[in-house]
Amino acid sequence: MSELQKDNIGTHNQIKPGRSGSASFILIAALSLLLVAAAYCGYRFRALAYEQKHIKEDYSLSNNITFGIFSVDRWGDKISAVVDRRVKGFNLNKSQKADMQQEVEKQLHGMVNKAVAEFTRPQKGLGAKLKKLAFNTFVDVKEIHAMVPSFSRTIVTKVTSPKSLKKLKSVAVGKLNELEAQTYDLSDQTISSVEHNIYQKYKVNNATAFDKTVNAKLKQIKGLSYQYAIGMTACILIALLLWLILRRRVDSEVSLFVISLLFAFILLAVGVSSPIIEVDARIKTLEFALLGEKLVFNNQVLFFQSQSILGIIGTLVEQPKPDAVLVGVLLMLFVVILPLLRLIARGLQVSCTELLGDSKFIRFLAFDLGKWDMADVMVVGIAMTYIGLNGILKSQLSGLNIDTEALKVVTVNNSALQLGFFIFVAYVAYNIILSSILKRIDEQNGPCN
Amino acid sequence: MEKLINKPAKGKLIYRILLILALGVLLVAEGFFGFRLHELSEKQEQIKHDYSRVNNITYGLFSVQQWKDKVADIVHHQVSSLKITSKQKKILQGEVEQVLLALIDKAEALVNKPKKTISGKIQKFAIKNFVNSDSIRAQVPAFARKIIAEIDNPKNKKQLGRMALGEFNEIAKEESQDTAFVANNAILKKIYHQYNVSSNQQLNLKLSSTLSSIRQQTYYYCFGMLSCVIVVLAFWWFLRKRRDLHTTLFIMSLLFAFILLAVGLTASMIEVDARIRSLDFVLLGEHVVFSDQVLFFQSKSILDVVRVLISQSAIDSVLVGVLILAFSILFPVVKLTSTGVHLLGGKRWAENGIIRYFAFQSGKWSMADVIVIAILMAYIGLNGLLENQLRALNINNDSLTILTTNNTALQPGYIIFICFVLYGLILSTILKSITPHDVH
Numbered sequence: 001m002s003e004l005q006k007d008n009i010g011t012h013n014q015i016k017p018g019r020s021g022s023a024s025f026i027l028i029a030a031l032s033l034l035l036v037a038a039a040y041c042g043y044r045f046r047a048l049a050y051e052q053k054h055i056k057e058d059y060s061l062s063n064n065i066t067f068g069i070f071s072v073d074r075w076g077d078k079i080s081a082v083v084d085r086r087v088k089g090f091n092l093n094k095s096q097k098a099d100m101q102q103e104v105e106k107q108l109h110g111m112v113n114k115a116v117a118e119f120t121r122p123q124k125g126l127g128a129k130l131k132k133l134a135f136n137t138f139v140d141v142k143e144i145h146a147m148v149p150s151f152s153r154t155i156v157t158k159v160t161s162p163k164s165l166k167k168l169k170s171v172a173v174g175k176l177n178e179l180e181a182q183t184y185d186l187s188d189q190t191i192s193s194v195e196h197n198i199y200q201k202y203k204v205n206n207a208t209a210f211d212k213t214v215n216a217k218l219k220q221i222k223g224l225s226y227q228y229a230i231g232m233t234a235c236i237l238i239a240l241l242l243w244l245i246l247r248r249r250v251d252s253e254v255s256l257f258v259i260s261l262l263f264a265f266i267l268l269a270v271g272v273s274s275p276i277i278e279v280d281a282r283i284k285t286l287e288f289a290l291l292g293e294k295l296v297f298n299n300q301v302l303f304f305q306s307q308s309i310l311g312i313i314g315t316l317v318e319q320p321k322p323d324a325v326l327v328g329v330l331l332m333l334f335v336v337i338l339p340l341l342r343l344i345a346r347g348l349q350v351s352c353t354e355l356l357g358d359s360k361f362i363r364f365l366a367f368d369l370g371k372w373d374m375a376d377v378m379v380v381g382i383a384m385t386y387i388g389l390n391g392i393l394k395s396q397l398s399g400l401n402i403d404t405e406a407l408k409v410v411t412v413n414n415s416a417l418q419l420g421f422f423i424f425v426a427y428v429a430y431n432i433i434l435s436s437i438l439k440r441i442d443e444q445n446g447p448c449n
Numbered sequence: 450m451e452k453l454i455n456k457p458a459k460g461k462l463i464y465r466i467l468l469i470l471a472l473g474v475l476l477v478a479e480g481f482f483g484f485r486l487h488e489l490s491e492k493q494e495q496i497k498h499d500y501s502r503v504n505n506i507t508y509g510l511f512s513v514q515q516w517k518d519k520v521a522d523i524v525h526h527q528v529s530s531l532k533i534t535s536k537q538k539k540i541l542q543g544e545v546e547q548v549l550l551a552l553i554d555k556a557e558a559l560v561n562k563p564k565k566t567i568s569g570k571i572q573k574f575a576i577k578n579f580v581n582s583d584s585i586r587a588q589v590p591a592f593a594r595k596i597i598a599e600i601d602n603p604k605n606k607k608q609l610g611r612m613a614l615g616e617f618n619e620i621a622k623e624e625s626q627d628t629a630f631v632a633n634n635a636i637l638k639k640i641y642h643q644y645n646v647s648s649n650q651q652l653n654l655k656l657s658s659t660l661s662s663i664r665q666q667t668y669y670y671c672f673g674m675l676s677c678v679i680v681v682l683a684f685w686w687f688l689r690k691r692r693d694l695h696t697t698l699f700i701m702s703l704l705f706a707f708i709l710l711a712v713g714l715t716a717s718m719i720e721v722d723a724r725i726r727s728l729d730f731v732l733l734g735e736h737v738v739f740s741d742q743v744l745f746f747q748s749k750s751i752l753d754v755v756r757v758l759i760s761q762s763a764i765d766s767v768l769v770g771v772l773i774l775a776f777s778i779l780f781p782v783v784k785l786t787s788t789g790v791h792l793l794g795g796k797r798w799a800e801n802g803i804i805r806y807f808a809f810q811s812g813k814w815s816m817a818d819v820i821v822i823a824i825l826m827a828y829i830g831l832n833g834l835l836e837n838q839l840r841a842l843n844i845n846n847d848s849l850t851i852l853t854t855n856n857t858a859l860q861p862g863y864i865i866f867i868c869f870v871l872y873g874l875i876l877s878t879i880l881k882s883i884t885p886h887d888v889h
Binding site for chain 1: 534537540541543544547548551552555556559568572725728729730731732733734757758761762763765766768769770772773809810812813814816817818819820821823824825826827828834835838839842844845846848849850851852858859863864867871874877878
């Protein structure tokens with residue numbers, strides 16, 4: 001279509017001769033240059049937006065909660081690491097030793113008392129009575145009790161000697177490993193294959209390097225896409241300014257209008273194809289106190305989604321359910337196709353071409369279809385969705401925030417409107433300006449002759 | 450020529466009455482469909498509420514009662530399989546021997562100490578003569594083995610298992626005496642009773658079959674309503690040349706629009722379903738499976754959505770709630786009334802700016818609600834991102850613990866509302882062509 005319109009520009013240049021011919025030619029050339037620049041910026045912007053989306057999707061995949069808090073294998077690894085450390089680093093300090101000794105003493109005293117009670121209870125047989133007499137004569141219970149501390153000290157020193165502690169630890173660790181081996185799910189192999197895939201894709205070999213690469217890339221993309229978006233808007237603003245300054249030259253107005261339509265087309269194309277809302281809900285940290293150490297899970301992605309208007313329509317249309325498909329088709333019709341048709345119709349209307357037959361139909365498209373062109377409604381709808389979704393997410397996530405000694409959960413909601421949305425807004429605003437200009441031209445020129 | 454002029458006066462009335470009658474019947478049918486749809490959607494909402502109550506994660510994964518049997522199995526498994534390996538046994542035995550030997554040495558040293566009292570001396574003498582410390586030392590390994598065997602005794606291990614279970618049962622008992630738990634249990638029992646079932650599985654089976662039949666019925670009623678509207682539009686097509694009937698037809702069409710609006714607003718339009726698909730792991734040798742843990746499962750109509758948003762504390766959510774309210778109720782009602790006023794009222798009314806705006810331009814703003822739900826649907830409902838990514842990597846994800854909102858679905862109320870919006874837009878286009886007044 002744009003070629004057709006360029007044709008129109010050409011014919012108009014040839015038709016309008018005269019003094020202002022060269023001036024308007026220069027103007028059109030300048031505008032065409034701007035148009036190419038805007039198109040390039042728009043193209044780059046869109047490419048960057050998609051790259052950003054893919055990187056973030058990969059990041060959310062590798063940091064998904066399924067492979068973190070929801071993975072029994074991860075918990076198993078973390079817990080056994082803590083317990084292992086605890087067991088291996090296990091050493092008794094003085095007071096613990098004293099406690100232990102006391103405990104042993106208590107046991108020994110108990111044993112002695114029990115033995116003594118056994119001997120001294122009333123006996124019946126002669127032999128037993130003799131035994132009791134001998135015991136009472138020769139054994140001083142007090143003396144035995146007095147010996148208890150030194151025996152218990154022997155036991156404690158023996159048990160807590162580094163050599164036997166080491167042996168006992170090895171037994172305990174073996175036992176723990178056995179238990180750990182009996183606790184697993186299937187996430188381990190999935191995690192490793194996911195990590196393998198992603199690390200290979202980004203040419204890194206561990207999680208920290210991956211994080212670093214991703215953050216650096218995202219930062220770079222953010223800066224660049226801002227530049228391209230600004231570049232695009234600047235081109236359009238300059239074009240509008242030129243229009244304002246030179247609008248007195250009526251002879252080039254039509255060609256100028258067609259070029260402005262092409263600007264609108266670029267805005268629309270970039271606006272509908274770049275991501276508009278990014279929803280990103282994460283558990284930033286989960287700290288779980290275990291044996292005096294902290295188990296920490298960082299950056300667990302609960303939910304991530306970033307879509308463009310075309311992406312939303314695509315997802316709806318791909319659904320097996322007919323109602324979703326219907327909605328997708330309606331959105332496509334009202335938000336993408338109709339605005340496009342109207343742009344084309346306006347071009348045809350202004351250039352008074354007879355190419356597409358009935359000019360009444362073109363007029364209908366250009367003027368009366370505004371009611372069905374829902375790009376402006378889309379802007380309001382997107383804004384409403386974003387605010388509503390954000391509010392609900394925030395309140396749901398804050399419900400997950402926990403701060404106790406044993407468990408600490410911090411959630412974040414990184415949802416944000418994307419630049420694509422603002423480009424789309426720019427399209428709608430620009431469109432309104434174009435409509436009013438078209439009305440003015442139409443009133444000046446009257447219907448096509 | 451005379452006939453043609455005379456007839457319309459008489460024929461007009463008859464045609465008009467016929468038209469009103471025909472459309473009246475249609476209107477009653479539409480009203481009936483709408484009423485049934487509304488009723489069914491309310492019933493469905495109730496069932497979903499019950500379903501999510503029964504299958505809620507609080508009664509599944511987070512309930513000690515649910516873990517009771519599983520823990521018993523685990524303890525049993527551990528008790529029967531917890532064996533000290535022979536190597537470990539050797540190490541432990543060595544340790545016990547060391548301690549015993551140390552004790553014997555100590556005792557010997559004590560005995561060998563010079564004694565002062567007579568009894569002490571006799572003791573020393575007796576022990577020296579009768580007790581052979583070497584033979585005691587020789588018995589140490591046997592003793593140690595006995596001690597270890599005692600530790601490794603199955604009976605003792607069972608005792609240990611019983612103790613652990615007892616501790617756990619205590620916790621379960623505590624939970625079962627908790628007031629909140631008791632109250633919930635009573636509710637569960639009531640729900641079971643209400644549906645005439647005795648177990649969770651039966652209830653789920655029953656509820657899902659009821660839900661699917663309701664779903665089918667609501668779609669039938671929904672299509673019924675749509676066909677009524679299509680018939681009305683067909684009337685417009687066939688009567689497009691009969692200008693005398695247009696006003697009547699238009700007013701009747703407005704009534705259809707009102708019914709569509711009322712049903713579209715109150716019938717559920719989106720079903721949000723968030724659940725943990727499955728938890729499948731082996732815990733201490735026991736396979737533990739929890740499936741379909743429901744976090745959130747509700748149907749919402751537009752009015753419910755508005756209520757949720759307005760009840761939020763954040764001012765921006767409230768604002769969005771108010772906007773949806775305006776676009777879905779205020780605008781449509783004002784629009785329908787002003788189209789009526791434009792047609793029936795005098796020229797002064799008809800050319801009033803506000804009336805004209807609402808009659809001709811406001812219709813598309815109701816589409817904002819449709820768009821909001823569509824975007825929500827694309828973001829939440831169809832969020833198979835993780836599954837898609839895994840599938841792209843050729844990874845089987847059936848047994849992974851995945852948070853999913855995949856079953857979120859659109860409901861008939863949404864279709865009805867979209868129909869209302871489109872129908873309203875068509876009506877205002879029709880109005881533009883039949884109105885005698887200036888519309889620009």
